[in-house]
């Protein structure tokens with residue numbers, strides 16, 4: 426069964442726009458509508474950040490030249506592919522992850538590929554306010570500000586359900602609030618855009634993973650509320666969510682253990698994966714570019730599946 430295979434170290438190089446359809450769809454049953462800051466760091470954290478001393482000017486005319494992005498869960502899977510898309514389009518990228526050894530190795534490889542001074546690795550657990558905050562401050566100190574945040578770090582483990590909530594939902598809330606402090610135009614920031622990685626499970630149920638489903642529904646709701654909040658408040662910050670279907674990453678390993686008390690639904694989950702199909706990390710990651718660069722996109726939930734991409738419309742409750 427192909428879906429059980431490991432895809433660690435998959436290389437992401439495909440940044441070409443694919444021939445995919447975009448359409449607005451009703452969901453579910455609704456109608457269409459579609460500073461910089463200098464602060465001293467905790468020395469113990471400083472030692473967890475690695476960045477080069479020189480910079481490259483190869484990016485002058487690219488869509489994201491002059492922009493700085495932060496990506497959480499950047500070392501593997503979708504986050505790593507997002508990092509490459511951002512680099513390919515001229516941004517500088519701070520990679521935040523708990524995996525320090527692979528993070529440093531990846532940063533060295535990216536510096537060789539995309540030029541010196543384009544990346545920064547910070548060991549940071551999105552469950553830790555202190556580590557997350559220090560990583561933002563180090564990024565601002567290094568690159569002069571933050572324009573883009575990809576809240577992407579996530580786990581799938583129904584046994585560790587409190588940790589799943591802490592990372593998948595609380596980590597996204599924490600990152601978003603920190604980014605608002607840095608980007609808010611009313612507080613001296615230069616505005617920006619936040620992309621929260623939810624899931625197709627943020628739009629409909631994945632029966633074997635009720636807590637995971639809850640966290641992703643939470644990410645979609647939080648994103649839409651913060652987008653409206655920011656627009657009403659004049660903060661100059663857009664917030665969107667990306668909702669991928671099944672993507673071949675580490676989450677596809679050790680499935681029965683991840684399902685815990687729901688492991689009797691493993692076969693049904695496999696059948697669902699076979700029915701819906703899978704996409705690659707680069708097929709998902711390319712879609713952040715539109716959400717980042719299109720100033721009209723705020724509060725969007727973009728579903729990406731083997732069938733293409735769809736901007737979701739929700740029932741109007743007002």
Ligand SMILES: NC(=O)C1=CN([C@@H]2O[C@H](COP(=O)(O)OP(=O)(O)OC[C@H]3O[C@@H](n4cnc5c(N)ncnc54)[C@H](O)[C@@H]3O)[C@@H](O)[C@H]2O)C=CC1
Nearest residue numbers: 498500501502503522523550551578579624671672674675
């Ligand atoms: N793989 C899939 O089928 C889908 C995944 N997603 C979501 O995409 C996001 C990325 O998932 P994948 O790339 O598949 O996972 P992955 O397991 O391949 O990569 C996750 C990365 O996040 C890091 N990470 C884990 N916990 C962390 C923490 N507390 N703080 C900082 N970094 C942490 C890991 O070290 C790893 O580098 C997640 O939010 C996941 O829920 C959404 C839809 C489908």
Ligand SMILES: CCCCC/C=C\C=C\C(=O)C/C=C\C/C=C\CCCC(=O)O
Nearest residue numbers: 624625626629630631670671676680683
């Ligand atoms: C432990 C399950 C392992 C297999 C899946 C691994 C990762 C999945 C990550 C997701 O975020 C799930 C992505 C897509 C499916 C979500 C919902 C399906 C809804 C189907 C429907 O509407 O009928």
